[in-house]
Amino acid sequence: MISLQNCCIIDVGTHHTDIIPIVDYAQLDHLVSSIPMGGQSINDSLKKLLPQWDDDQIESLKKSPIFEVLSDDAKKLSSFDFGNENEDEDEGTLNVAEIITSGRDTREVLEERERGQKVKNVKNSDLEFNTFWDEKGNEIKVGKQRFQGCNNLIKNISNRVGLTLDNIDDINKAKAVWENIIIVGGTTSISGFKEALLGQLLKDHLIIEPEEEKSKREEEAKSVLPAATKKKSKFMTNSTAFVPTIEYVQCPTVIKLAKYPDYFPEWKKSGYSEIIFLGAQIVSKQIFTHPKDTFYITREKYNMKGPAALWDVQF
Known part of the structure:
Protein backbone atom coordinates (compact mmCIF):
# COMPACT_ATOMS: atom_id res chain seq x y z
CA MET A 1 0.00 0.00 0.00
CA ILE A 2 2.72 2.43 0.96
CA SER A 3 6.52 2.25 1.14
CA LEU A 4 8.25 4.64 3.53
CA GLN A 5 11.67 4.40 5.09
CA ASN A 6 10.54 5.87 8.41
CA CYS A 7 6.96 5.95 9.62
CA CYS A 8 4.56 4.97 12.38
CA ILE A 9 1.57 2.74 11.67
CA ILE A 10 -1.48 3.10 13.90
CA ASP A 11 -3.71 0.08 13.28
CA VAL A 12 -7.09 0.52 14.96
CA GLY A 13 -8.75 -2.88 15.27
CA THR A 14 -11.98 -4.04 16.89
CA HIS A 15 -10.68 -4.78 20.38
CA HIS A 16 -7.15 -3.37 20.33
CA THR A 17 -4.97 -0.77 18.62
CA ASP A 18 -1.38 -1.47 17.55
CA ILE A 19 1.31 1.21 17.29
CA ILE A 20 4.14 0.03 15.03
CA PRO A 21 7.19 2.27 14.48
CA ILE A 22 9.25 1.58 11.35
CA VAL A 23 12.81 2.86 10.92
CA ASP A 24 14.90 2.20 7.80
CA TYR A 25 12.14 -0.06 6.42
CA ALA A 26 12.42 -2.32 9.50
CA GLN A 27 9.79 -2.79 12.16
CA LEU A 28 11.11 -1.97 15.63
CA ASP A 29 9.75 -5.05 17.40
CA HIS A 30 10.95 -3.94 20.83
CA LEU A 31 8.91 -0.73 20.53
CA VAL A 32 5.72 -2.20 19.08
CA SER A 33 2.92 -1.36 21.49
CA SER A 34 -0.75 -2.19 21.82
CA ILE A 35 -3.65 -0.83 23.85
CA PRO A 36 -6.80 -2.85 24.65
CA MET A 37 -9.07 -0.34 22.94
CA GLY A 38 -10.50 -0.26 19.44
CA GLY A 39 -13.75 0.03 17.56
CA GLN A 40 -15.62 -1.79 20.33
CA SER A 41 -14.65 1.01 22.72
CA ILE A 42 -16.74 3.38 20.61
CA ASN A 43 -19.69 1.01 20.86
CA ASP A 44 -19.30 0.88 24.65
CA SER A 45 -19.23 4.68 24.88
CA LEU A 46 -22.31 5.00 22.69
CA LYS A 47 -24.09 2.38 24.80
CA LYS A 48 -23.65 4.63 27.85
CA LEU A 49 -25.07 7.58 25.92
CA LEU A 50 -27.93 5.57 24.41
CA PRO A 51 -28.76 2.85 26.99
CA GLN A 52 -32.16 2.17 25.43
CA TRP A 53 -30.59 1.00 22.15
CA ASP A 54 -29.51 -2.57 21.46
CA ASP A 55 -26.06 -3.58 20.18
CA ASP A 56 -27.18 -3.87 16.55
CA GLN A 57 -28.56 -0.34 16.54
CA ILE A 58 -25.34 0.99 18.08
CA GLU A 59 -23.26 -0.76 15.41
CA SER A 60 -25.55 0.53 12.65
CA LEU A 61 -25.17 4.08 13.94
CA LYS A 62 -21.38 3.77 14.03
CA LYS A 63 -21.30 2.55 10.43
CA SER A 64 -23.82 5.10 9.16
CA PRO A 65 -22.70 8.18 7.20
CA ILE A 66 -24.16 10.53 9.82
CA PHE A 67 -21.76 9.28 12.54
CA GLU A 68 -18.65 11.44 12.53
CA VAL A 69 -15.98 13.00 14.71
CA LEU A 70 -16.16 16.79 14.80
CA SER A 71 -13.05 18.92 15.05
CA ASP A 72 -12.75 21.47 17.86
CA ASP A 73 -13.55 24.27 15.41
CA ALA A 74 -16.64 22.44 14.14
CA LYS A 75 -17.80 21.89 17.72
CA LYS A 76 -17.55 25.60 18.42
CA LEU A 77 -19.59 26.44 15.32
CA SER A 78 -22.17 23.77 16.12
CA SER A 79 -25.29 24.64 18.10
CA PHE A 80 -24.70 21.63 20.37
CA ASP A 81 -23.19 21.82 23.85
CA PHE A 82 -20.30 19.36 23.92
CA GLY A 83 -19.15 20.35 27.38
CA ASN A 84 -20.68 17.25 28.94
CA GLU A 85 -20.87 14.20 26.71
CA ASN A 86 -22.56 12.06 29.36
CA GLU A 87 -25.43 14.51 29.69
CA ASP A 88 -28.84 12.90 29.30
CA GLU A 89 -30.81 14.40 26.45
CA ASP A 90 -34.58 14.29 26.01
CA GLU A 91 -34.93 14.52 22.25
CA GLY A 92 -38.71 14.84 22.22
CA THR A 93 -39.16 17.86 24.50
CA LEU A 94 -39.51 21.53 23.62
CA ASN A 95 -38.10 24.42 25.58
CA VAL A 96 -41.48 25.88 26.57
CA ALA A 97 -39.95 28.65 28.69
CA GLU A 98 -37.91 29.85 25.74
CA ILE A 99 -41.02 29.97 23.54
CA ILE A 100 -42.97 32.00 26.13
CA THR A 101 -40.18 34.50 26.79
CA SER A 102 -39.56 34.99 23.08
CA GLY A 103 -42.96 36.68 22.68
CA ARG A 104 -43.60 34.87 19.40
CA ASP A 105 -46.72 32.96 18.45
CA THR A 106 -46.45 29.32 19.57
CA ARG A 107 -47.82 28.01 16.27
CA GLU A 108 -45.22 30.02 14.37
CA VAL A 109 -42.41 28.56 16.49
CA LEU A 110 -43.68 25.00 16.02
CA GLU A 111 -44.04 25.46 12.26
CA GLU A 112 -40.52 26.87 12.06
CA ARG A 113 -39.20 23.90 14.03
CA GLU A 114 -40.99 21.49 11.71
CA ARG A 115 -39.59 23.20 8.62
CA GLY A 116 -36.13 23.04 10.10
CA GLN A 117 -36.40 19.29 10.47
CA LYS A 118 -37.31 18.95 6.79
CA VAL A 119 -34.48 21.07 5.45
CA LYS A 120 -32.36 19.21 2.92
CA ASN A 121 -28.73 19.64 1.90
CA VAL A 122 -27.77 20.91 5.34
CA LYS A 123 -24.49 19.89 6.92
CA ASN A 124 -24.82 17.06 9.41
CA SER A 125 -23.25 19.14 12.16
CA ASP A 126 -25.86 21.88 11.63
CA LEU A 127 -28.81 19.55 12.18
CA GLU A 128 -30.21 19.09 15.68
CA PHE A 129 -31.36 15.59 14.76
CA ASN A 130 -30.64 13.24 11.89
CA THR A 131 -31.82 9.80 10.87
CA PHE A 132 -30.24 6.58 9.66
CA TRP A 133 -31.40 3.07 8.77
CA ASP A 134 -30.43 0.05 10.84
CA GLU A 135 -29.81 -3.45 9.51
CA LYS A 136 -33.48 -4.35 9.96
CA GLY A 137 -34.63 -1.48 7.77
CA ASN A 138 -35.90 0.70 10.60
CA GLU A 139 -35.39 4.46 10.42
CA ILE A 140 -33.88 5.74 13.67
CA LYS A 141 -33.61 9.32 14.84
CA VAL A 142 -30.56 10.45 16.82
CA GLY A 143 -29.30 13.72 18.29
CA LYS A 144 -25.82 14.90 19.20
CA GLN A 145 -24.79 11.38 20.23
CA ARG A 146 -23.84 10.81 16.59
CA PHE A 147 -20.82 13.06 17.18
CA GLN A 148 -19.66 11.37 20.39
CA GLY A 149 -18.02 8.15 21.50
CA CYS A 150 -14.55 8.47 19.93
CA ASN A 151 -12.83 10.96 22.22
CA ASN A 152 -11.61 8.48 24.82
CA LEU A 153 -10.17 6.15 22.18
CA ILE A 154 -8.43 8.99 20.36
CA LYS A 155 -6.87 10.36 23.55
CA ASN A 156 -5.53 6.95 24.60
CA ILE A 157 -4.07 6.28 21.15
CA SER A 158 -2.35 9.67 21.15
CA ASN A 159 -0.89 9.06 24.60
CA ARG A 160 0.50 5.64 23.64
CA VAL A 161 1.95 6.92 20.35
CA GLY A 162 3.86 9.57 22.27
CA LEU A 163 5.23 7.06 24.78
CA THR A 164 6.25 4.71 21.97
CA LEU A 165 8.00 7.18 19.68
CA ASP A 166 9.83 8.84 22.58
CA ASN A 167 11.90 5.66 22.83
CA ILE A 168 13.47 6.07 19.37
CA ASP A 169 17.11 6.95 20.10
CA ASP A 170 18.02 8.58 16.79
CA ILE A 171 16.55 12.09 16.88
CA ASN A 172 16.62 12.47 13.09
CA LYS A 173 14.86 9.15 12.58
CA ALA A 174 12.29 10.08 15.21
CA LYS A 175 11.53 13.34 13.42
CA ALA A 176 11.04 11.46 10.15
CA VAL A 177 8.69 9.00 11.86
CA TRP A 178 6.56 11.82 13.29
CA GLU A 179 6.26 13.29 9.79
CA ASN A 180 4.84 10.04 8.38
CA ILE A 181 1.93 8.87 10.52
CA ILE A 182 -0.14 6.13 8.87
CA ILE A 183 -3.62 5.48 10.31
CA VAL A 184 -5.34 2.28 9.16
CA GLY A 185 -8.13 -0.03 10.27
CA GLY A 186 -11.85 -0.24 9.69
CA THR A 187 -12.63 2.15 12.53
CA THR A 188 -10.62 4.90 10.84
CA SER A 189 -13.19 5.02 8.02
CA ILE A 190 -15.43 7.02 10.38
CA SER A 191 -15.73 10.51 8.97
CA GLY A 192 -13.32 12.87 10.71
CA PHE A 193 -11.57 10.16 12.77
CA LYS A 194 -8.14 10.52 11.17
CA GLU A 195 -8.27 14.30 11.31
CA ALA A 196 -9.32 14.22 14.97
CA LEU A 197 -6.51 11.81 15.85
CA LEU A 198 -3.97 13.99 14.04
CA GLY A 199 -5.30 17.02 15.90
CA GLN A 200 -4.93 15.20 19.22
CA LEU A 201 -1.35 14.22 18.37
CA LEU A 202 -0.56 17.85 17.58
CA LYS A 203 -2.18 19.02 20.80
CA ASP A 204 -0.40 16.47 23.00
CA HIS A 205 3.07 16.21 21.48
CA LEU A 206 3.94 19.07 19.12
CA ILE A 207 6.82 21.19 20.42
CA ILE A 208 6.33 24.86 19.64
CA GLU A 209 8.07 28.00 20.75
CA PRO A 210 6.34 29.80 23.64
CA GLU A 211 4.50 32.87 22.39
CA GLU A 212 6.32 35.23 24.76
CA GLU A 213 9.76 34.01 23.68
CA LYS A 214 8.75 34.17 20.03
CA SER A 215 7.55 37.78 20.34
CA LYS A 216 10.71 38.79 22.20
CA ARG A 217 12.93 37.16 19.57
CA GLU A 218 11.03 38.88 16.75
CA GLU A 219 11.44 42.26 18.42
CA GLU A 220 15.18 41.69 18.91
CA ALA A 221 15.56 40.66 15.27
CA LYS A 222 13.72 43.75 14.05
CA SER A 223 15.74 46.07 16.29
CA VAL A 224 18.99 45.23 14.46
CA LEU A 225 17.51 45.79 11.00
CA PRO A 226 18.31 49.01 9.08
CA ALA A 227 15.75 51.81 9.36
CA ALA A 228 14.85 51.51 5.66
CA THR A 229 14.10 47.84 6.07
CA LYS A 230 11.95 48.52 9.14
CA LYS A 231 9.96 51.12 7.22
CA LYS A 232 9.49 48.77 4.33
CA SER A 233 8.40 45.94 6.58
CA LYS A 234 5.30 47.91 7.59
CA PHE A 235 3.86 47.32 4.14
CA MET A 236 4.89 43.68 3.92
CA THR A 237 2.31 40.97 4.44
CA ASN A 238 4.83 38.88 6.35
CA SER A 239 6.61 41.22 8.75
CA THR A 240 8.66 38.38 10.25
CA ALA A 241 10.33 37.41 6.98
CA PHE A 242 13.76 38.35 8.31
CA VAL A 243 13.32 36.69 11.70
CA PRO A 244 15.40 33.50 11.92
CA THR A 245 13.65 30.29 12.90
CA ILE A 246 14.72 28.09 15.77
CA GLU A 247 15.67 24.47 15.17
CA TYR A 248 14.74 22.59 18.32
CA VAL A 249 16.76 19.60 19.45
CA GLN A 250 13.62 17.97 20.78
CA CYS A 251 11.00 16.44 18.54
CA PRO A 252 8.44 16.51 17.15
CA THR A 253 8.30 19.99 15.69
CA VAL A 254 6.26 18.66 12.77
CA ILE A 255 3.52 16.03 12.88
CA LYS A 256 1.63 15.06 9.75
CA LEU A 257 -0.01 12.14 8.02
CA ALA A 258 1.94 10.21 5.42
CA LYS A 259 1.13 11.02 1.82
CA TYR A 260 -0.29 8.04 -0.03
CA PRO A 261 1.05 7.27 -3.50
CA ASP A 262 -1.12 8.40 -6.37
CA TYR A 263 -1.67 5.54 -8.82
CA PHE A 264 -3.10 6.06 -12.32
Whole structure:
Protein backbone atom coordinates (compact mmCIF):
# COMPACT_ATOMS: atom_id res chain seq x y z
CA MET A 1 0.00 0.00 0.00
CA ILE A 2 2.72 2.43 0.96
CA SER A 3 6.52 2.25 1.14
CA LEU A 4 8.25 4.64 3.53
CA GLN A 5 11.67 4.40 5.09
CA ASN A 6 10.54 5.87 8.41
CA CYS A 7 6.96 5.95 9.62
CA CYS A 8 4.56 4.97 12.38
CA ILE A 9 1.57 2.74 11.67
CA ILE A 10 -1.48 3.10 13.90
CA ASP A 11 -3.71 0.08 13.28
CA VAL A 12 -7.09 0.52 14.96
CA GLY A 13 -8.75 -2.88 15.27
CA THR A 14 -11.98 -4.04 16.89
CA HIS A 15 -10.68 -4.78 20.38
CA HIS A 16 -7.15 -3.37 20.33
CA THR A 17 -4.97 -0.77 18.62
CA ASP A 18 -1.38 -1.47 17.55
CA ILE A 19 1.31 1.21 17.29
CA ILE A 20 4.14 0.03 15.03
CA PRO A 21 7.19 2.27 14.48
CA ILE A 22 9.25 1.58 11.35
CA VAL A 23 12.81 2.86 10.92
CA ASP A 24 14.90 2.20 7.80
CA TYR A 25 12.14 -0.06 6.42
CA ALA A 26 12.42 -2.32 9.50
CA GLN A 27 9.79 -2.79 12.16
CA LEU A 28 11.11 -1.97 15.63
CA ASP A 29 9.75 -5.05 17.40
CA HIS A 30 10.95 -3.94 20.83
CA LEU A 31 8.91 -0.73 20.53
CA VAL A 32 5.72 -2.20 19.08
CA SER A 33 2.92 -1.36 21.49
CA SER A 34 -0.75 -2.19 21.82
CA ILE A 35 -3.65 -0.83 23.85
CA PRO A 36 -6.80 -2.85 24.65
CA MET A 37 -9.07 -0.34 22.94
CA GLY A 38 -10.50 -0.26 19.44
CA GLY A 39 -13.75 0.03 17.56
CA GLN A 40 -15.62 -1.79 20.33
CA SER A 41 -14.65 1.01 22.72
CA ILE A 42 -16.74 3.38 20.61
CA ASN A 43 -19.69 1.01 20.86
CA ASP A 44 -19.30 0.88 24.65
CA SER A 45 -19.23 4.68 24.88
CA LEU A 46 -22.31 5.00 22.69
CA LYS A 47 -24.09 2.38 24.80
CA LYS A 48 -23.65 4.63 27.85
CA LEU A 49 -25.07 7.58 25.92
CA LEU A 50 -27.93 5.57 24.41
CA PRO A 51 -28.76 2.85 26.99
CA GLN A 52 -32.16 2.17 25.43
CA TRP A 53 -30.59 1.00 22.15
CA ASP A 54 -29.51 -2.57 21.46
CA ASP A 55 -26.06 -3.58 20.18
CA ASP A 56 -27.18 -3.87 16.55
CA GLN A 57 -28.56 -0.34 16.54
CA ILE A 58 -25.34 0.99 18.08
CA GLU A 59 -23.26 -0.76 15.41
CA SER A 60 -25.55 0.53 12.65
CA LEU A 61 -25.17 4.08 13.94
CA LYS A 62 -21.38 3.77 14.03
CA LYS A 63 -21.30 2.55 10.43
CA SER A 64 -23.82 5.10 9.16
CA PRO A 65 -22.70 8.18 7.20
CA ILE A 66 -24.16 10.53 9.82
CA PHE A 67 -21.76 9.28 12.54
CA GLU A 68 -18.65 11.44 12.53
CA VAL A 69 -15.98 13.00 14.71
CA LEU A 70 -16.16 16.79 14.80
CA SER A 71 -13.05 18.92 15.05
CA ASP A 72 -12.75 21.47 17.86
CA ASP A 73 -13.55 24.27 15.41
CA ALA A 74 -16.64 22.44 14.14
CA LYS A 75 -17.80 21.89 17.72
CA LYS A 76 -17.55 25.60 18.42
CA LEU A 77 -19.59 26.44 15.32
CA SER A 78 -22.17 23.77 16.12
CA SER A 79 -25.29 24.64 18.10
CA PHE A 80 -24.70 21.63 20.37
CA ASP A 81 -23.19 21.82 23.85
CA PHE A 82 -20.30 19.36 23.92
CA GLY A 83 -19.15 20.35 27.38
CA ASN A 84 -20.68 17.25 28.94
CA GLU A 85 -20.87 14.20 26.71
CA ASN A 86 -22.56 12.06 29.36
CA GLU A 87 -25.43 14.51 29.69
CA ASP A 88 -28.84 12.90 29.30
CA GLU A 89 -30.81 14.40 26.45
CA ASP A 90 -34.58 14.29 26.01
CA GLU A 91 -34.93 14.52 22.25
CA GLY A 92 -38.71 14.84 22.22
CA THR A 93 -39.16 17.86 24.50
CA LEU A 94 -39.51 21.53 23.62
CA ASN A 95 -38.10 24.42 25.58
CA VAL A 96 -41.48 25.88 26.57
CA ALA A 97 -39.95 28.65 28.69
CA GLU A 98 -37.91 29.85 25.74
CA ILE A 99 -41.02 29.97 23.54
CA ILE A 100 -42.97 32.00 26.13
CA THR A 101 -40.18 34.50 26.79
CA SER A 102 -39.56 34.99 23.08
CA GLY A 103 -42.96 36.68 22.68
CA ARG A 104 -43.60 34.87 19.40
CA ASP A 105 -46.72 32.96 18.45
CA THR A 106 -46.45 29.32 19.57
CA ARG A 107 -47.82 28.01 16.27
CA GLU A 108 -45.22 30.02 14.37
CA VAL A 109 -42.41 28.56 16.49
CA LEU A 110 -43.68 25.00 16.02
CA GLU A 111 -44.04 25.46 12.26
CA GLU A 112 -40.52 26.87 12.06
CA ARG A 113 -39.20 23.90 14.03
CA GLU A 114 -40.99 21.49 11.71
CA ARG A 115 -39.59 23.20 8.62
CA GLY A 116 -36.13 23.04 10.10
CA GLN A 117 -36.40 19.29 10.47
CA LYS A 118 -37.31 18.95 6.79
CA VAL A 119 -34.48 21.07 5.45
CA LYS A 120 -32.36 19.21 2.92
CA ASN A 121 -28.73 19.64 1.90
CA VAL A 122 -27.77 20.91 5.34
CA LYS A 123 -24.49 19.89 6.92
CA ASN A 124 -24.82 17.06 9.41
CA SER A 125 -23.25 19.14 12.16
CA ASP A 126 -25.86 21.88 11.63
CA LEU A 127 -28.81 19.55 12.18
CA GLU A 128 -30.21 19.09 15.68
CA PHE A 129 -31.36 15.59 14.76
CA ASN A 130 -30.64 13.24 11.89
CA THR A 131 -31.82 9.80 10.87
CA PHE A 132 -30.24 6.58 9.66
CA TRP A 133 -31.40 3.07 8.77
CA ASP A 134 -30.43 0.05 10.84
CA GLU A 135 -29.81 -3.45 9.51
CA LYS A 136 -33.48 -4.35 9.96
CA GLY A 137 -34.63 -1.48 7.77
CA ASN A 138 -35.90 0.70 10.60
CA GLU A 139 -35.39 4.46 10.42
CA ILE A 140 -33.88 5.74 13.67
CA LYS A 141 -33.61 9.32 14.84
CA VAL A 142 -30.56 10.45 16.82
CA GLY A 143 -29.30 13.72 18.29
CA LYS A 144 -25.82 14.90 19.20
CA GLN A 145 -24.79 11.38 20.23
CA ARG A 146 -23.84 10.81 16.59
CA PHE A 147 -20.82 13.06 17.18
CA GLN A 148 -19.66 11.37 20.39
CA GLY A 149 -18.02 8.15 21.50
CA CYS A 150 -14.55 8.47 19.93
CA ASN A 151 -12.83 10.96 22.22
CA ASN A 152 -11.61 8.48 24.82
CA LEU A 153 -10.17 6.15 22.18
CA ILE A 154 -8.43 8.99 20.36
CA LYS A 155 -6.87 10.36 23.55
CA ASN A 156 -5.53 6.95 24.60
CA ILE A 157 -4.07 6.28 21.15
CA SER A 158 -2.35 9.67 21.15
CA ASN A 159 -0.89 9.06 24.60
CA ARG A 160 0.50 5.64 23.64
CA VAL A 161 1.95 6.92 20.35
CA GLY A 162 3.86 9.57 22.27
CA LEU A 163 5.23 7.06 24.78
CA THR A 164 6.25 4.71 21.97
CA LEU A 165 8.00 7.18 19.68
CA ASP A 166 9.83 8.84 22.58
CA ASN A 167 11.90 5.66 22.83
CA ILE A 168 13.47 6.07 19.37
CA ASP A 169 17.11 6.95 20.10
CA ASP A 170 18.02 8.58 16.79
CA ILE A 171 16.55 12.09 16.88
CA ASN A 172 16.62 12.47 13.09
CA LYS A 173 14.86 9.15 12.58
CA ALA A 174 12.29 10.08 15.21
CA LYS A 175 11.53 13.34 13.42
CA ALA A 176 11.04 11.46 10.15
CA VAL A 177 8.69 9.00 11.86
CA TRP A 178 6.56 11.82 13.29
CA GLU A 179 6.26 13.29 9.79
CA ASN A 180 4.84 10.04 8.38
CA ILE A 181 1.93 8.87 10.52
CA ILE A 182 -0.14 6.13 8.87
CA ILE A 183 -3.62 5.48 10.31
CA VAL A 184 -5.34 2.28 9.16
CA GLY A 185 -8.13 -0.03 10.27
CA GLY A 186 -11.85 -0.24 9.69
CA THR A 187 -12.63 2.15 12.53
CA THR A 188 -10.62 4.90 10.84
CA SER A 189 -13.19 5.02 8.02
CA ILE A 190 -15.43 7.02 10.38
CA SER A 191 -15.73 10.51 8.97
CA GLY A 192 -13.32 12.87 10.71
CA PHE A 193 -11.57 10.16 12.77
CA LYS A 194 -8.14 10.52 11.17
CA GLU A 195 -8.27 14.30 11.31
CA ALA A 196 -9.32 14.22 14.97
CA LEU A 197 -6.51 11.81 15.85
CA LEU A 198 -3.97 13.99 14.04
CA GLY A 199 -5.30 17.02 15.90
CA GLN A 200 -4.93 15.20 19.22
CA LEU A 201 -1.35 14.22 18.37
CA LEU A 202 -0.56 17.85 17.58
CA LYS A 203 -2.18 19.02 20.80
CA ASP A 204 -0.40 16.47 23.00
CA HIS A 205 3.07 16.21 21.48
CA LEU A 206 3.94 19.07 19.12
CA ILE A 207 6.82 21.19 20.42
CA ILE A 208 6.33 24.86 19.64
CA GLU A 209 8.07 28.00 20.75
CA PRO A 210 6.34 29.80 23.64
CA GLU A 211 4.50 32.87 22.39
CA GLU A 212 6.32 35.23 24.76
CA GLU A 213 9.76 34.01 23.68
CA LYS A 214 8.75 34.17 20.03
CA SER A 215 7.55 37.78 20.34
CA LYS A 216 10.71 38.79 22.20
CA ARG A 217 12.93 37.16 19.57
CA GLU A 218 11.03 38.88 16.75
CA GLU A 219 11.44 42.26 18.42
CA GLU A 220 15.18 41.69 18.91
CA ALA A 221 15.56 40.66 15.27
CA LYS A 222 13.72 43.75 14.05
CA SER A 223 15.74 46.07 16.29
CA VAL A 224 18.99 45.23 14.46
CA LEU A 225 17.51 45.79 11.00
CA PRO A 226 18.31 49.01 9.08
CA ALA A 227 15.75 51.81 9.36
CA ALA A 228 14.85 51.51 5.66
CA THR A 229 14.10 47.84 6.07
CA LYS A 230 11.95 48.52 9.14
CA LYS A 231 9.96 51.12 7.22
CA LYS A 232 9.49 48.77 4.33
CA SER A 233 8.40 45.94 6.58
CA LYS A 234 5.30 47.91 7.59
CA PHE A 235 3.86 47.32 4.14
CA MET A 236 4.89 43.68 3.92
CA THR A 237 2.31 40.97 4.44
CA ASN A 238 4.83 38.88 6.35
CA SER A 239 6.61 41.22 8.75
CA THR A 240 8.66 38.38 10.25
CA ALA A 241 10.33 37.41 6.98
CA PHE A 242 13.76 38.35 8.31
CA VAL A 243 13.32 36.69 11.70
CA PRO A 244 15.40 33.50 11.92
CA THR A 245 13.65 30.29 12.90
CA ILE A 246 14.72 28.09 15.77
CA GLU A 247 15.67 24.47 15.17
CA TYR A 248 14.74 22.59 18.32
CA VAL A 249 16.76 19.60 19.45
CA GLN A 250 13.62 17.97 20.78
CA CYS A 251 11.00 16.44 18.54
CA PRO A 252 8.44 16.51 17.15
CA THR A 253 8.30 19.99 15.69
CA VAL A 254 6.26 18.66 12.77
CA ILE A 255 3.52 16.03 12.88
CA LYS A 256 1.63 15.06 9.75
CA LEU A 257 -0.01 12.14 8.02
CA ALA A 258 1.94 10.21 5.42
CA LYS A 259 1.13 11.02 1.82
CA TYR A 260 -0.29 8.04 -0.03
CA PRO A 261 1.05 7.27 -3.50
CA ASP A 262 -1.12 8.40 -6.37
CA TYR A 263 -1.67 5.54 -8.82
CA PHE A 264 -3.10 6.06 -12.32
CA PRO A 265 -3.74 9.81 -11.85
CA GLU A 266 -4.84 10.13 -15.46
CA TRP A 267 -7.97 8.11 -14.61
CA LYS A 268 -9.27 10.47 -11.93
CA LYS A 269 -11.63 12.31 -14.27
CA SER A 270 -12.78 9.23 -16.18
CA GLY A 271 -16.30 7.89 -15.84
CA TYR A 272 -17.45 4.39 -14.98
CA SER A 273 -17.70 3.49 -18.66
CA GLU A 274 -13.91 3.09 -18.69
CA ILE A 275 -13.70 1.09 -15.46
CA ILE A 276 -13.17 -2.22 -17.29
CA PHE A 277 -10.10 -0.91 -19.10
CA LEU A 278 -8.75 0.47 -15.83
CA GLY A 279 -9.22 -2.91 -14.14
CA ALA A 280 -7.32 -4.65 -16.92
CA GLN A 281 -4.53 -2.09 -16.66
CA ILE A 282 -4.26 -2.63 -12.89
CA VAL A 283 -4.07 -6.41 -13.32
CA SER A 284 -1.38 -5.98 -15.98
CA LYS A 285 0.55 -3.70 -13.66
CA GLN A 286 0.47 -6.38 -10.96
CA ILE A 287 1.54 -9.19 -13.30
CA PHE A 288 4.25 -7.27 -15.15
CA THR A 289 6.18 -5.51 -12.40
CA HIS A 290 8.59 -3.92 -14.89
CA PRO A 291 8.43 -0.11 -14.64
CA LYS A 292 7.92 0.27 -18.39
CA ASP A 293 4.45 -0.05 -19.88
CA THR A 294 5.62 -1.86 -23.02
CA PHE A 295 4.30 -5.15 -21.62
CA TYR A 296 0.68 -4.07 -21.92
CA ILE A 297 -1.55 -1.53 -23.68
CA THR A 298 -2.38 1.66 -21.83
CA ARG A 299 -5.50 3.67 -22.54
CA GLU A 300 -3.46 6.45 -24.13
CA LYS A 301 -1.86 4.04 -26.61
CA TYR A 302 -5.22 2.49 -27.42
CA ASN A 303 -6.75 5.91 -28.08
CA MET A 304 -3.90 6.78 -30.45
CA LYS A 305 -3.57 3.52 -32.41
CA GLY A 306 -6.62 1.47 -31.59
CA PRO A 307 -6.36 -2.36 -31.71
CA ALA A 308 -3.19 -2.01 -33.80
CA ALA A 309 -1.39 -1.01 -30.58
CA LEU A 310 -1.21 -4.73 -29.82
CA TRP A 311 1.70 -5.03 -32.26
CA ASP A 312 3.77 -2.66 -30.11
CA VAL A 313 3.69 -4.92 -27.06
CA GLN A 314 7.18 -6.21 -26.23
CA PHE A 315 8.37 -8.74 -23.66
